Amino acid sequence: MLAESVDTSQSKQLSLPIIDISCFVSSPKIETWETLTSSQRQVLEIIHNSFSKYGFLLIRNKDLLDSEFLTSAFKCCKECLEDLQSKSDKATTNSSSPVPRGFAPLHTENFATLIGENKPNDWNMKFRMGPEYHEKTHIQTEMQSSKETPYYHSKGMYPCNLLFEFNGARVLLYPNQWPEDDSKAEVKPYAKFKEHMIEMYGKFYQICRYLLHIFGLIFEIPDNCESLDQLSSLFDKHTSILSTNLYPYQSKLGCDSTAGKAIEQHTDVDVFTIIAQNNCEGGLQIQINNEWHTVKNDDISCQDYLIVNIGDCLEYWTNGYWKSTMHRVIIPQNKTDRQVMAFFVGANHDAVLKPLHINPMLLCSDDVQKKQTVTNHSQKFLTYFEWRKKRIRKVVKISKKFQTKY
Numbered sequence: 529m530l531a532e533s534v535d536t537s538q539s540k541q542l543s544l545p546i547i548d549i550s551c552f553v554s555s556p557k558i559e560t561w562e563t564l565t566s567s568q569r570q571v572l573e574i575i576h577n578s579f580s581k582y583g584f585l586l587i588r589n590k591d592l593l594d595s596e597f598l599t600s601a602f603k604c605c606k607e608c609l610e611d612l613q614s615k616s617d618k619a620t621t622n623s624s625s626p627v628p629r630g631f632a633p634l635h636t637e638n639f640a641t642l643i644g645e646n647k648p649n650d651w652n653m654k655f656r657m658g659p660e661y662h663e664k665t666h667i668q669t670e671m672q673s674s675k676e677t678p679y680y681h682s683k684g685m686y687p688c689n690l691l692f693e694f695n696g697a698r699v700l701l702y703p704n705q706w707p708e709d710d711s712k713a714e715v716k717p718y719a720k721f722k723e724h725m726i727e728m729y730g731k732f733y734q735i736c737r738y739l740l741h742i743f744g745l746i747f748e749i750p751d752n753c754e755s756l757d758q759l760s761s762l763f764d765k766h767t768s769i770l771s772t773n774l775y776p777y778q779s780k781l782g783c784d785s786t787a788g789k790a791i792e793q794h795t796d797v798d799v800f801t802i803i804a805q806n807n808c809e810g811g812l813q814i815q816i817n818n819e820w821h822t823v824k825n826d827d828i829s830c831q832d833y834l835i836v837n838i839g840d841c842l843e844y845w846t847n848g849y850w851k852s853t854m855h856r857v858i859i860p861q862n863k864t865d866r867q868v869m870a871f872f873v874g875a876n877h878d879a880v881l882k883p884l885h886i887n888p889m890l891l892c893s894d895d896v897q898k899k900q901t902v903t904n905h906s907q908k909f910l911t912y913f914e915w916r917k918k919r920i921r922k923v924v925k926i927s928k929k930f931q932t933k934y
């Protein structure tokens with residue numbers, strides 16, 4: 529117990545680069561590396577260096593998520609999470625869901641299993657949603673009614689066989705599990721919560737698209753690619769997950785929690801993650817060279833930036849150029865709960881993960897060395913669904929052994 533608290537307080541503070549991506553957001557579509565301004569190239573360099581060194585960076589929240597909306601969403605999410613927690617003995621979660629959906633009560637999940645470790649359960653509660661029915665894509669309804677649609681059924685359009693593709697859609701586009709309001713009650717807090725979550729999901733997807741456009745400029749265009757927007761097109765029917773997390777402060781949790789973390793050390797299983805937070809109490813720590821560092825920046829309030837980190841999939845996809853860095857979350861010690869909105873970016877289930885190489889203009893000597901040491905993927909490239917299935921299979925085995933749930 530003592531070791532844990534010493535360990536937490538001894539963490540160093542890491543000043544991650546804060547970048548402003550507005551020169552990409554506001555400018556008209558950029559077609560080639562040659563047309564970039566020098567400040568845009570500089571932004572690309574900082575992003576590449578930070579992702580290859582730390583796997584993390586901060587982006588200024590300038591016109592990305594407006595603060596009024598964030599404040600109202602955090603308030604609404606907190607009320608609903610606390611309410612769901614108070615009813616959690618009546619289990620509002622669907623345990624048979626193949627991907628995280630719905631409410632996960634306090635101290636029921638265990639992220640340490642994601643990296644094969646046996647640690648106490650995490651001290652947070654969360655609610656997660658995936659793609660929701662959308663008029664433009666009809667993703668959910670098409671899947672549920674199994675209508676003949678090109679996305680799920682055409683032969684020849686996708687590299688894998690029909691059945692496998694259908695499984696990918698069925699798993700990664702699994703329906704959301706929304707809590708229901710009392711039909712007789714006048715106030716409908718869960719309906720409001722659903723509205724906030726769906727709106728937030730759309731806003732994060734827009735940020736994700738800006739970042740994909742930027743990443744598309746950092747990676748070399750493969751010979752077989754027709755356009756720079758090839759990367760974005762692998763996310764046009766994305767399978768991302770939005771999680772609203774609530775981390776209650778230590779004395780609220782009781783002494784039981786002193787041996788645990790709000791979230792134990794892990795890496796993210798997705799392509800990349802975008803995080804908005806309401807405060808830095810306790811908070812996020814990342815592991816660099818075996819030392820824990822608190823992600824904080826004294827020059828700017830933590831509500832004015834978003835954290836972006838690389839997930840295991842992008843590490844694999846970039847042949848290890850960009851790192852999926854181990855991180856954990858500390859329980860708030862002061863009497864303030866912490867909340868985050870975390871958007872775990874997932875590609876289209878059938879996106880083919882052909883290796884992404886860094887544009888030679890951005891390579892430094894470290895990179896050249898890395899290029900020689902990394903092993904090449906086999907020629908049969910995995911789809912996002914196949915990759916995820918392989919990655920999750922390990923976790924399922926471990927969580928069964930430890931009898932925990934990730």
Ligand SMILES: O=C(O)CCC(=O)C(=O)O
Pocket residue numbers: 771773791796803805811812855856857868870
């Ligand atoms: O709370 C945070 O800052 C990070 C949460 C996290 O690492 C996760 O949900 O995977």
Ligand SMILES: [Fe+2]
Pocket residue numbers: 794795796855
């Ligand atoms: Fe994480």
